[in-house]
Amino acid sequence: MSQQAAAPPPVAAPSPAPTQARPAVLAPTGQGARPAYPNAVVTPTKPRVTAWVKGKASGTPGRMRMLGAVAAIAAVLFGVVGAWNMWSSAQALGRAGATTDQVVRVQSIYADILRADADATNAFLVGGLEDSAQRADYEAALKRAAETIATAAAAQPADGAALAALNAALQDYAGLVERARAENRQGMPIGNTYMTSASAGLRAAAVPPLEALLQANAERSRGELSMAGSSWPTLVTGAVAVLVLALVGLWLARRTHRYLNIGVTAATVAVLVGLIAGMVIFGGIAADARKVSTNQLAGTLALTSARTAAFDARANESLGLIRRGQASANETAWAKNDATVTTNLSALGGVTWFGGTGSASALSQAWTAYQKAHVEVRGLDNAGTWDAAVAKATGATETPRASFAAFEKASASAVDGFQAALVKDVDGPATRASTTAVVLLLVGLAAAVLATRGIAKRVEEYR
Amino acid sequence: MTRMPRRHLPLWAVGTAVLVSLAACAGGGYSQTPLSPTPTAAASSAPPTSAAPSTxxxxCSPAPAGFNPVQSYDPVATLPAAGALTGRLAEIRARGYLIAGVSADTLLMGARNPLAGQIEGFDIDLVREIAKAILGDPTKVQLVVxxxxxxxxFLVERKVDIIARNMTMNCTRWLDWPIAFSSEYYHSGQxxxxRKGSTAKSLDDLAAAKAKVCAPTGTTSLTKLQEFVPKGAVAVTADTHTGCLLLFQQAKVDAITGDDIVLAGLVAQDPYAVVPTQTAITDEPYGLGFNAADTGFVQYVNRLLETMKADGRWKASYDRWLAPSLGAAPAPPTGVYGRQ
Known part of the structure; x- marks a missing residue:
């Protein structure tokens, strides 16, 4: 079919322009007649360059050269964009791991801060000289929190301002607690006021940045995972490259009365295969990323939320007793925390378990044990036996402490498991993506070379 | 096929440049994490603030003719036996413990002793005597801070049976809240x-100096302080008097106003705080607070108070808690009765 169409050369679309353009070019420069190669005559001045380009572009060989350039650009663009797309996908997967690390860091800061507060308030609950083990636990928790803030700030510069606010809140808190302690050791009731003020200030100043940090990093993780599967730049440039190469091939076939130009055809096939393979691989990466997002990431987030709420619940249990007979506000907070823990643990039942030994239902059981112990504490306090309630809540061997510690330990190891699984499971797709990036780049470049070479051969026939 | 034409080199250069520049912007940073979370569906958990008393x-503006805030209900003739208790008293006995609203940070009156872990003071002694009378055991008390x-x-909604928390008897509390009072058990004044070294000796001096003065929310001290705001004083509030002392120690207020006994408790905690010699600007008769309907309970407690004032238990408690700061015990306030 191409023979019939190719017969009348003037039919070709750009025909009128070049026929007129030729003399026009010749006139002003006076040297464009010779179809010289650029290395033969180096023309540094601008009019000469323009003349050279126009000379190159004129006539059928000129048009061939232009189309060859267009085909090469399309192929290279596909290679470059596809490689960049794949490479960004690999990077996004890596960043998903990094931002989830940050979520876990922030959660551990959160937990340590609330743990420190629970220790400090408990010391006031027991009265007199604080338990030295509890004091050591308070100091260790604050130290860990401070260290993790520093690590987190280094890991994610965008979190700097929020972490700085957190650091300031922690310093204020530590200062007030020391003051409270000093007054308490003098037997002054104002010590208790300093302690309550420290706890309230901590919640007012540290919780908002902590929540913001958790929210921002969780969103970043989700965003990275969904971005890892975003393949439209490759699809668009690949489709355009295939189309351009196919049209160039068609044009060449008409112009040169040959069915196939081997170079251009090979380039078209290479880009097409590269595009299809690239899209298949992208599909796999997107599926993997989705799986990680709905299992490992969702599980990590559910666990961290549950843990934070659990620590807050435990702190509220102490604060409720400290406020002596006026636990209702803290009890409301406790119930809200309890609901958060329960919701997150049941959400955990819906995802694949990566938490190592244990299971979502085992965690739920551990929490239920603590719930029961808490209800007993409240029962004792509500029955007017405050001293018994305090003994129950703070006793090292009593159920609230033991069951909470069991839940704390189990959930901590589950978070580690989910987090490790996330980092590990984004690694495979990330490696695939970076490998494919190199392949796509090579395919694009090879296609460009093939296409230009195929056309160059035809151009030579015009010499 | 023979050789690579050199004219294609610029194309490669462009490709590389594009790759490098795209790579550069692909690793872009995140926007700064905000200092507080962006609001989501989760509603803010603002605790329900206790409703301000309606105005x-x-x-009491003006108070009914002949109204006497220190006048309470007639005491019962004798304390009835445990089995003969009725009404509220019978309920408390059935429950097994008395629920008393107290302060845990008003040194001398009701404060938690950090060394013993117990709340103690002049007010607390009264509560324990009442528990002992009703239940036969001074420890059968749930202290609600x-x-x-x-x-x-807490009284109107019956969250507590009684309040022993340095509370001034006045018309508003009797008639507007409304609650009932026992007879007067301590006479205080504002x-x-x-700060040590200050020349101010009164609210007038402080107002002239445009000083920041702290008083706890919901107290007669704050009501009085507000009269000095037009004269230049800046009123600052806190939850409790100890909260005021915290602000005082953090240099957020210049002075604290309150009943002499409360201030004595604050001075005991801070060597840089002084109560200069001055005349009290108000009369603050303290009574125990009850639900307005518990008149039988009030009459029972009034008899107990009369007995304690007569047999020396009142003085013993005063000597233990207040005498070290305020000197020897005066004669106990005389109960005024006859309220209908």
Whole structure:
């Protein structure tokens, strides 16, 4: 079919322009007649360059050269964009791991801060000289929190301002607690006021940045995972490259009365295969990323939320007793925390378990044990036996402490498991993506070379 | 096929440049994490603030003719035996413990002793005597720590049986809240506490100096302080008097105003706070607070108070808690009765 169409050369679309353009070019420069190669005559001045380009572009060989350039650009663009797309996908997967690390860091800061507060308030609950083990636990928790803030700030510069606010809140808190302690050791009731003020200030100043940090990093993780599967730049440039190469091939076939130009055809096939393979691989990466997002990431987030709420619940249990007979506000907070823990643990039942030994239902059981112990504490306090309630809540061997510690330990190891699984499971797709990036780049470049070479051969026939 | 034409080199250069520049912007940073979370569906968990007492038609402006705030209900003739208790008293006995609203940070009156872990003071002694009378055991008490601003709602909503928390008997509390009082058990008056070295000796001096003065929310001290705001004083509030002392120690206020006994408790905690010699600007008769319907309970407690004032238990408690700061015990306030 191409023979019939190719017969009348003037039919070709750009025909009128070049026929007129030729003399026009010749006139002003006076040297464009010779179809010289650029290395033969180096023309540094601008009019000469323009003349050279126009000379190159004129006539059928000129048009061939232009189309060859267009085909090469399309192929290279596909290679470059596809490689960049794949490479960004690999990077996004890596960043998903990094931002989830940050979520876990922030959660551990959160937990340590609330743990420190629970220790400090408990010391006031027991009265007199604080338990030295509890004091050591308070100091260790604050130290860990401070260290993790520093690590987190280094890991994610965008979190700097929020972490700085957190650091300031922690310093204020530590200062007030020391003051409270000093007054308490003098037997002054104002010590208790300093302690309550420290706890309230901590919640007012540290919780908002902590929540913001958790929210921002969780969103970043989700965003990275969904971005890892975003393949439209490759699809668009690949489709355009295939189309351009196919049209160039068609044009060449008409112009040169040959069915196939081997170079251009090979380039078209290479880009097409590269595009299809690239899209298949992208599909796999997107599926993997989705799986990680709905299992490992969702599980990590559910666990961290549950843990934070659990620590807050435990702190509220102490604060409720400290406020002596006026636990209702803290009890409301406790119930809200309890609901958060329960919701997150049941959400955990819906995802694949990566938490190592244990299971979502085992965690739920551990929490239920603590719930029961808490209800007993409240029962004792509500029955007017405050001293018994305090003994129950703070006793090292009593159920609230033991069951909470069991839940704390189990959930901590589950978070580690989910987090490790996330980092590990984004690694495979990330490696695939970076490998494919190199392949796509090579395919694009090879296609460009093939296409230009195929056309160059035809151009030579015009010499 | 023969050789690579050199004219294609620029194309490669462009490709590489594009790759490098795209790579550069692909690793872009995140926007700064905000300092507080962006609001989501989760509603803010603002605790329900205790409703401010309504300012509707007070029965005390002016007070009814002949109204005497220290006048309480007649005491019962003798304390009835445990089995003969009725009404509220029978309920308390059935429950097994008395629920009392107290302060845990008013040194001398009701404060938690950090070394013993117990709440103790002049007010607490009274509560324990009442528990002992009703239940035969001074420890059968659930002490509910409340702030001054919570006194009304805790009595009206019956969250406590009784409040022993340095509470002034006045018309508003009798008729507007409304609650009932026992007869007077301590006579106090409002004074000011200032920084050591300060020349101010009264609220007038402080107002002239445009000083920041702290008083707890919901107290008669704050009501009095507000009269000095037009004269230049800046009123600052806290939950409790100890909260005021915290602000005082953090240099956020210049002075504290309150009843002399409360200020004595604050001075005991801070060597840089002094209560200069001054005349009390108000009379603050302290009574125990009850739900307005518990008149039988009030009559029972009034008999107990009379007995304690007569047999030396009142003085013993005063000597233990207040005498070290305020000197030897005066004669106990005389109970005024006959309220209908």
């Amino acid at each position: 509707t038609a007070s029965k 409340i702030t001054a601003g919570q006194r009304q709602s 004074k000011v506490l200032v």
